Amino acid sequence: MTTYAFLLDLGRCIGCQACVAACKTGNELSPGVQYIHISEQTRGVFPALQSSIKNHRCYHCADAACVAVCPTGALYKEDGLTRLDASQCSGCAYCVDACPFNVPQLVNGRSNKCDGCAEVVKAGGQPWCVKTCPSNALMYGERETIMAEAHRRAEALRVRYPHAQVYGETQLGGLGVVMVLPDQPEQLDLPANPQIPAVLNTWQNVVQPASVGLLGFSLAFTGLAAIIARRNHKQEVAHLHVQNSAEETAAVQPDHANET
Template identity: 60%
Template sequence: MRSIFLLDLTQCIGCEGCVIACKVGNELPEDVTYIEISEQVHGTFPNLSGGFANHRCYHCTDAACVNVCPTGALFQEDELTRVDSSLCSGCQYCVRACPYDVPVMVDGVATKCDGCRDVTKAGGTPWCVQTCPSDALRFGPRDEITAEAHQRASVMREKYPSAQVYGESQTGGLGLLVVAPEDPDELGLPADPQVPFISTVWQDIVKPGGFAITGFSIVAAGFAGIIARRNHMKELRELAEQGAAPSHDGHDDGEVQQ
């Protein structure tokens, strides 16, 4: 069955039931989660209200993670993006390419929400949706989910005048539509999610052009440079926090130079 998710942020109470159900159902390691819940404040003073952000994979139709993956470990199926970590080479291209900062590396391979592939293939409902006590999550055919999202946003505009549906146009249409109580930008949901340039080169030129070896080397070098620099800066930040960061001229002066 081809189904997508509905996430209604106007109904989420931040209970983290979805986080726990996902971890238990998918037998995730203790320090790995596919959903992150955090508190948010909506509106402008003095008309403020509270809510919860729900960071997770948006299952993009034009998915940067799938487009850059050289091994097929990330792939699309039934309107969702899936993961076969056994095929992952550990290159981290998907980690750098995702405009929503979703995939994570665990034991050297990439992982993320796969839409509970085993459960949904058997006709079931994803663990997170099964568990949500406030009806903030739904899973169903795209046309039904789209209609319900608009109906919910319409009702919520009485309370939240800017309530709207997010995800119909972003990255070819998301496999998770969000009912947002405010302008999505205010909630950290970009109107136009940006894919890093190096990923675009890989997706638009190297893969279809068949410049496999040369192109791969160029793009791999680009990614490797990005990754190496990020890792280097992370190490420097950690050293700085410990009060022992070497400067770029080799002196141990405790300052991190960006």
């Protein structure tokens, strides 16, 4: 199966926010909602400074925590990217809590995040951010091609930055946003080896099947049993009344006798 990926070259990115605006307009995002956040990262003391741009967005993890915890299936993997069908979303916010990068947000009570411009790409276009990036810091394509380009760029970047590297090849099963970093990930506020807690997988593997199975079994079993059990109980109660009235008849007569 072909999977797709973004390339995000943080060597080239100069922080112009063209991607942010293209994403907001192309995807008609509400005021206050952004799928991409650009911020500055500075290290060192004047004048020995280093700085890079943080480009915070959904990284489309292969082992996506949000997908693992989503109880309704609104979040799902497709073509290597993490899609969101908000019409299926209940707003439970488990994805908000689970994402190791703090990406999904609730908007109007539903989860909201980059879906890799699913509709645009299906219509044959490039994701809005990729199409507009003046620095050519963004690319979109088959993951293999993107990965090769990432390694090519990282290699070239090492002439300037000895620690330049590719990020996202293996992290979380491989990110759908493959990054070219000018420095070590820790320097750029990225976890070197992010982990999804194994416990997240119990949601879909344990909790959901257990719930469906146990509830289904309980309902079916008690439903059937109820018919039999209620009949039995009714018989016992009827029997009880017969007994009682017999005893009562026997007991009452002497009283009457006393009276008379």
